[in-house]
Every structure is written in structure tokens, then in C-alpha cells.
Amino acid sequence: MERGKVKKKDKGKEAEKGKEDKEKRKDSEKEKTKDREKEKGKGKEERSRNKEEDKKKESESDKEKEQLKGKEDDRRVLGKPVLEPPEKNNHILVLGLDGAGKTSVLYSLALNRVQHSEAPTQGFHEVCINTEHSQMEFLEIGGSEPFRSYWEMYVSRGLLLIFVVDSADHNRLPEAKKYLHRLIKINPIIPLVVFANKQDLKTAYHITDIHEALGLSDVGNDRTMFLFGTQVTENGSEIPSTMQDAKDLIAHLATHMQ
Ligand SMILES: Nc1nc2c(ncn2[C@@H]2O[C@H](COP(=O)(O)OP(=O)(O)OP(=O)(O)O)[C@@H](O)[C@H]2O)c(=O)[nH]1
Ligand SMILES: [Mg+2]
Structure with a gap:
């Protein structure tokens, strides 16, 4: 009897533990998905930042080109x-x-x-x-x-x-x-x-x-x-x-x- 009781308790405990483990797994899965989403987000942010930087660089080099062209035009006028x-x-x-x-x-x-x-x-x-x-x-x-x-x-x-x-x-x-x-x-x-x-x-x-x-x-x-x-x-x-x-x-x- 004593043993049986113990067994029952143990069974109960095991079931509880199983539930807890499941919950934990679920939680960690959720965390992982969140992390993955975050990473995706970060990736997007980075890509758009890179795009912005590329655009900035392009417009800067366009400005430099314009300035150079301006100087060349000036030189042509001024002789x-x-x-x-x-x-x-x-x-x-x-x-x-x-x-x-x-x-x-x-x-x-x-x-x-x-x-x-x-x-x-x-x-x-x-x-x-x-x-x-x-x-x-x-x-x-x-x-x-x-x-x-x-x-x-x-x-x-x-x-x-x-x-x-x-x-x-x-x-x-x-x-x-x-x-x-x-x-x-x-x-x-x-x-x-x-x-x-x-x-x-x-x-x-x-x-x-x-x-x-x-x-x-x-x-x-x-x-x-x-x-x-x-x-x-x-x-x-x-x-x-x-x-x-x-x-x-x-x-x-x-x-x-x-
Ligand atoms: N503060 C001031 N400086 C001027 C002005 N006009 C010219 N300068 C300066 O005066 C100096 C001589 O100017 P230039 O235009 O080379 O004079 P220039 O009559 O052509 O001289 P040359 O070619 O040697 O006969 C330069 O340092 C100019 O920057 C002005 O209205 N105000
Ligand atoms: Mg002069």
C-alpha cells in the first residue's frame, strides 16, 4: 500500500513534471521564434540602412561630380x-x-x-x-x-x-x-x-x-x-x-x- 501510494504520488509528480517540461519547451520555442523574428527585423533594418548609406554615397558623389563639372564650366568661361x-x-x-x-x-x-x-x-x-x-x-x-x-x-x-x-x-x-x-x-x-x-x-x-x-x-x-x-x-x-x-x-x- 505504502509503495503503491508512493507510486501514485510519483506518477502524479511525473505527470506534473511532463507538463512543466512541455510548457518550458513551448516557451523556449516561442523565445526562439521571437529571436528569429528579431533577427529578421534586424536584417531588414540593416538592409534598409545599407540602402540609405548607398543612396547617400551616390548623392554625395553626384554632388562632387556636379561641383567638378561646375569648376570645369567656370574654367571654360574664365579662360x-x-x-x-x-x-x-x-x-x-x-x-x-x-x-x-x-x-x-x-x-x-x-x-x-x-x-x-x-x-x-x-x-x-x-x-x-x-x-x-x-x-x-x-x-x-x-x-x-x-x-x-x-x-x-x-x-x-x-x-x-x-x-x-x-x-x-x-x-x-x-x-x-x-x-x-x-x-x-x-x-x-x-x-x-x-x-x-x-x-x-x-x-x-x-x-x-x-x-x-x-x-x-x-x-x-x-x-x-x-x-x-x-x-x-x-x-x-x-x-x-x-x-x-x-x-x-x-x-x-x-x-x-x-
Ligand atoms: N577686400 C577685397 N579684396 C579684393 C577685392 N577685389 C579683389 N580683391 C583681392 O585683391 C587681390 C588682387 O586682386 P586681382 O583681381 O588679382 O587684382 P588685379 O588687378 O587683377 O591684379 P594684376 O593681375 O596683378 O594686375 C586679390 O587678393 C583679390 O582677392 C575687393 O573688392 N575687396
Ligand atoms: Mg589680374
Whole structure:
């Protein structure tokens, strides 16, 4: 009897244990399925993250390509300085002392956004600027001493003279004045556009002082003459409205001189 009882108890216990084991198995199966689902989820997440990264990389390389293309396009528009004097006449001449900002102004007019020059112009620099109604051939001649003798050669056959001065370089304004007056004497009809550049500098003279310092009231009553305050500041920014106005006026004058 005793034994039987024990057996019965044991049987009961065994059955209980069996149930528990089943439950445990079920639980662990559930856990495993959860884990599998989690892994699947993780896999999906990872795949979509990888896709996003690939997309990001693609758009970054597209941006780089665009930037490179932009730079190439800029280089095509801006050309390169050359040592050989160009043959053609009817240029819009861009002259003025070294460092006045001729190249920077020219680049910015050509691109319609601010672009500083990277080096002094050693020789000649031709830039063609197209507008809606006209095509303009600009010629900058370097402002350093060795190139100044060419200024006079070209001014007699130029269409228009743009004379650029550094408005903050007070000490060299008399020198700039001397060259400007020499040039306009050679060609009594060439229209003159003066750029009082570097207006962004604190020490820059106001255009009325530049007018005075360059003796512009003696330039001649019959000559067309304009004076603009200009500035070439942060690379890539929009050109100031005065420079846009100056560009429109230059296009207008050049068409009427042809
Ligand atoms: N702050 C300021 N700097 C300018 C401006 N324009 C030009 N510069 C700077 O002045 C320096 C000379 O500019 P360039 O455009 O090379 O001058 P340039 O008249 O062409 O000189 P050359 O080619 O040597 O005759 C560069 O460091 C330009 O970045 C301006 O409006 N404001
Ligand atoms: Mg230059």
C-alpha cells in the first residue's frame, strides 16, 4: 500500500513534471521564434540602412561630380592668362594698377557670382561674356610694371575702357590717376567706366573722393564716363546690384560702339 501510494504520488509528480517540461519547451520555442523574428527585423533594418548609406554615397558623389563639372564650366568661361599679346581689336579693356582687383571683378561679372582671382595676371587675359543680347570680349592686361607698356598699345584700338582702382590703396591713387589720364589722351573718344573697387574695406575712399583723387572732372565733356563703387567679397556669393548695373551698362555701351 505504502509503495503503491508512493507510486501514485510519483506518477502524479511525473505527470506534473511532463507538463512543466512541455510548457518550458513551448516557451523556449516561442523565445526562439521571437529571436528569429528579431533577427529578421534586424536584417531588414540593416538592409534598409545599407540602402540609405548607398543612396547617400551616390548623392554625395553626384554632388562632387556636379561641383567638378561646375569648376570645369567656370574654367571654360574664365579662360587663362597668356603671355602672347592677342591680335584682335575692339576689346573691352580692363586696366588699372596691379592688385586693384581687375581679374576678380572680371571673373565675378562673367559668372554673376563673386569669384576672386588666384594669382596676379602675367600678361593678357581674355574673357568672353555672353548676355541675352550681346557677346562681349574683355581683355585684361596685367597691372605690374612690365605689362603697362601694352596698355597704351591697346587703348587706341579698344571699344571701351574699364579702369579699376583699389579704393583703399590711398598712396597709389596719384599713380593710378597718372596712367588713366595718359590712356584717355591717346583715345579721345573711348568711353570710360571707372570701378572704385574694394568698397568693402573700412579704409576705402567713398566714390566722391575717388572722383576727386582721379581728377575725373577733367576727363572731357564729350566723353561718356561712369563711376561705380564695386566690391568683390565672399567667393560664391551673389554679385552686388551695382556690379550687375555696371555689367548691363557696359553691354549697352559696347553695342553702341560697334
Ligand atoms: N577686400 C577685397 N579684396 C579684393 C577685392 N577685389 C579683389 N580683391 C583681392 O585683391 C587681390 C588682387 O586682386 P586681382 O583681381 O588679382 O587684382 P588685379 O588687378 O587683377 O591684379 P594684376 O593681375 O596683378 O594686375 C586679390 O587678393 C583679390 O582677392 C575687393 O573688392 N575687396
Ligand atoms: Mg589680374
